[in-house]
Amino acid sequence: MLVAAAVCPCPPLLVPEVAGGAAAELDEARAACDDALGVLTAARPDRLLVVGPAAQPERGAFPPGARGSLRGFGVAVEARLGEGPPGERALPPSLTIGAWLLERTGWAAAPVEGLGVGEPLAPERCAAVGRELAAATDRLALLVMGDGSACRSPRAPGAYDERAVAFDEATARALGEANTAALAALDAELAEDLRAAGRSSWQLLAGAGEATGLAGRLLYHEAPYGVGYFVASWS
Template sequence: MLVAAAVCPCPPLLVPEVASGAAAELEGLRAACAEAVGELLAAGPELLVLVGDGPRAEVWTEGGAGSFHRYGVPLGVRLPSGGVEGPELSPALTIGAWLLDRAGAALPTHACAVPGDASAERMLGLGRGLAQLADRVGLLVLGDGSARRTVKAPGYLDDRAEEYDAEVARALGAADTAALAALDPGLSGELLAAGRAPWQVLAGAAEGAGLAGRLRYAQAPYGVGYFVASWS
């Protein structure tokens, strides 16, 4: 059963070594993520599951590792309580492993990468399955909102992006599983919202769990929607 979840964005700049001179710009986001992960761990899960976007569907159950070498930073991370065998963690899951490492997490941890074109029904079903993996499951969900919030955003400006992100922020803050389940994959893809599939995994996992939500952060500092939320 799902007992708690933390929702965090996954920009590489969240890692100070990657951000370098710009690290201070995301200090507020970094602090909000730390608080959300801390609350997740304090809920006492016996199993953690990271969920984030990736180029293909992959699962890590015996540990896993990622690195920030692609950004010119000689820094590696690994999932808690496991080895380093298997494929490298996706960039989103690597951020999740980094957040858990900062928090000192030592629980058994699995990870799931989900592709951006996965259907909502499939993601909801995956979430329901994850919630049944243990009596007390905690999710760390990694994903960004629209990357089309401003003209300087990675995907340039789309007038629909602000309204889309506002609804995501509302749903995450209210633990509104129905609203997350209803996010349109087509529109989400057009708006470059990489978090859509992971958020729908969360929606499936939280069905019937009676969790309440708290929105900790909702801004778009680089034209990309970043959200931090706690469900408990």
Template sequence: MLVAAAVCPCPPLLVPEVAAGAAAELEPLRAACAEAVAALLAAGPELIVVVGTGPEAEVWTEGGVGSLHRYGVGRVVRLPSGGVDGPELAPALTIGAWLLEQAGAAVPTHACAVPADSPAARMAGLGEGLAGLADRVGLLVMGDGSARRSLKAPGYLDGRAEEYDGAVARALGSADLAALAGLDAGLAAELLAEGRAPWQVLAGAAEGTGLTARLTYQDAPYGVGYFVASWG
């Protein structure tokens, strides 16, 4: 059963060594993520599952290694309680593993990558399945909002992006499962909002749990919508 979840964005710039001279600009976001992960661990999960987008559906149950070399940083991070080696994690999951490493997590941890275009119903079913993996399951849900929030955003400005991200923020901050489940995959793709599928996994996992939520960060630095929320 799902007992807690932390929702965080997954920009590589969360890692100070990757951000380099710009590290201070994301310190409020970094601190909010650390707080959310700490709350997740404090809930006492027996198993944590990191969920994020990836090029294909894939699961890691025996450990996994994420490389930061692609960002010019010569280090790797590993899922807690995994082996020294393991299959390479998708980039979003790598940032999740880094957050858990920073928190000193020692809880058995799996990871699950979902394609950004995954159907909502499939994500709901996946979430239900993940919630049933142990008596006390925690999710670390990694995903960004629209990457079209400004003229300098990765996808340039789209006038629909701010309204979309606002709806996502309200849903994540109020544990509105129906709103998350109803996010349109086509619109999310047009707005480059890759968090849509992971958020719908969370909605499926939280069904029937009565969890409450608190949104602790909402902003769009660099023209990308970032949200941090704690569910418990």
């Protein structure tokens, strides 16, 4: 059963070493992530699963101890999912950022595993996977990594799209209210058009959170680089 969840963005710029002189611009986002992870600790889960978008061949399950690196972004920063051998596969960037956040806050409340999810995964399948995960653990916590639209301004990574603000606002509202029905109803095609790298992970959360009665709280919603970033907690 899902007992708590934290939703965090996963841009490499969240790591100060990557952001360099612009690191202070995401101080508020980092602080919000710390608060969200505190909610996970307070829930005393038996298992923590870090979920985030991943490209092939980085999809699938990652065991405790799996490691990732941000060397591809020009910095010698590494992070791992709790204790255990490093495993055969490196974490995708989204899970590496999740592992970095856990290390930053000194996570020790429960064993940690990872799951890389493909953005093309159909909404129904995302929800089904979430239900299966929640049913497999007495007290499951999720750290859900993902970014919103990348089309919020002319300087955003994607071309400006006037639909982006409404999409992100609806997503932020659903995450802040722990509204699983609204998350499940997010339009997969629109999310793809807007380059939202989080839709599949949020819809997995929706499946895991069905009928749990968890309350949500939106801790952060901004688009400092034309990309929607959200931080929310469910407990």
